Amino acid sequence: MKFSQLFIPTLRETPAEAEAVSHILMLRAGYVRQLAAGLYIYLPLAWRVMKRINAILKEEMDAIGAQEISMPGLHPAEIWEKTGRWTEIGDEMFRLKDRGGRDMCLGMTHEEIITWLASTEIRSYRDLPQMWYQIQTKFRDEARPKSGILRTREFIMKDSYSFDRDEKGLEESYQKHAEAYLRIFQRCGLAFYQVESDPGMMGGATAHEFMAPSPAGEDTIVICDKCGYAANVELALSIPPSQKDAGARRAVPLQEGQLEDISTPDKRTVAEVSAFLEADPSCFIKSLLLIGADGPFLALVRGDQELHEKKLQRIVGSFRPAQKDEIKDILGVEAGFIGPHNNKLKKIADISLKEGTYISGANREGFHTKGIKPGTHFDAEWHDVHVARGGDGCSRCGAVLREENVIEIGNIFKLGTKYSQPLRAVYLDENGVEKTIIMGSYGIGPARIAAAAVEQNNDKDGIIWPLGIAPFDVEIVVLAGDDKELAETAGRIYRGLQDEHFEVLMDDRNERPGVKFKDADLLGVPCQIIIGKKALKEGLVEFKIRKTKQTERIAPSDVVARVKQLYGKA
């Protein structure tokens, strides 16, 4: 296509509202424009990228036997009421009424709808398994849309759903998706990890996320380079480094094995007491009084660790922090001075506390206690309830974990019967017995793939698209648009590339060379064919790789072969 006939509104300056690299570059290079918070218009270039990503998605989904369908974006409330999510989900759901006053919503996802479909159509074990997918718009009234295309209120998603007779079937569908996802992200040229994730509100037992490392990412994962363990910090296990020596002796009382109260007036937080006593935070026990379904209990983590509420919730069910007066009523002291010893409350302690001697609140106003030995001075249920961090040990092999910020680009969930049961998606098995369909749900955000690709592949001059998803394969830069000879050479190369099914952008604009070079680098098409008078005098054109800026002078007749070589089609 001719640049002069395409709408590519590049910007010389960075719009003030953009912060993330991908957001800045996609605005500057004329890919997207913002309509409102979290709502973006995809201009021709961005839409071409999206189409390419979607084509890869379709190929790989079709390859595992999934069938493309299309479901409405507007849903009746009734179905969402049946699964309970109409009330479970709060402001994040866009809700509206139709003219008849019926409650409706804009679909945030399609488990309900597809399960309804399955419930009405699937009768027999002979109908299973099935895998259905769509590439469709989702609506979520995000509390805080951000980072351009990364977190929006309306976005396209590839979502697929598997329907199986049993767990074994689900496992197969799940693995097929995992493998397809690996191929998809590879073809899109992304660096990514597959990590264990929290099933969250989706329900079900197993879930994985596909994560593209980027500073713009909103999620954090820990990775073990030795054994391959990788998990979202929402559930990652780890072994915190052992108690630090710095000031550790201060945790030891004058008489070994005894407890010793020390005056710590007005020192309440770990940071304050740690500074006051000159002992490392890892020498303290942080005691948090929480109220669970069975009454109050103490959660204990080491002073240098953070309590992971979701992990704790999985162990004890839902809980809430105790209020100030509740703490006084139960322990007789204010929050800054509570400790695990000398009380009979149930205790859940983090595994990092198993060894060592500690200081904690004395359960006495203005005092802390030294010499507390877990197991000796208090008993507890031991669990991993701290937040895993880089530098911790791997819970599987002990090697040091690494931490990285990542963009979630895809996820896969084993749903089980979470949706099929309330919506009565059932079938009759070989023995005529009614069984509930076992489901899985699998999502990919194409816009996030695009954004992650830009985040991972750019330099000071602009975007550097991975080969598989660039808006064009080749950009021909014709340095003097009005020169006949240049135009003819460009035309020949253009047709030659098209004959080999390459997507070619030809910058035929009547612009100065500098402008064309700058725009070409900004747009990020993987390779450029530069046609200028100088080289052409010698019968040559230039072949430039966007990523390395390496330039080769080659004969016009060799261009097609050189491009084919770059794209591995030689």
Add this chain to the structure above:
RNA sequence: CGGGGCGUAGCGCAGUUUGGUAGCGCGCACGGUUCGGGACCGUGAGGUCGGAGGUUCAAAUCCUCUCGCCCCGACCA
């Protein structure tokens, strides 16, 4: 929802403290000269200063309310 920042020409910004009727750079249009890394000269178009109300002889500027956008946090099928 809590905290912070910002709304002035298409984009980036100045002007707001101390009220006097809006300016700079880029971009855009036209003419000319240029033409291998965002050219130069000249001419010109373009703004109810986010909106509403108020104070005042006079409001971009002061006051009240309101809307929008961005960032941090909470939240996040």
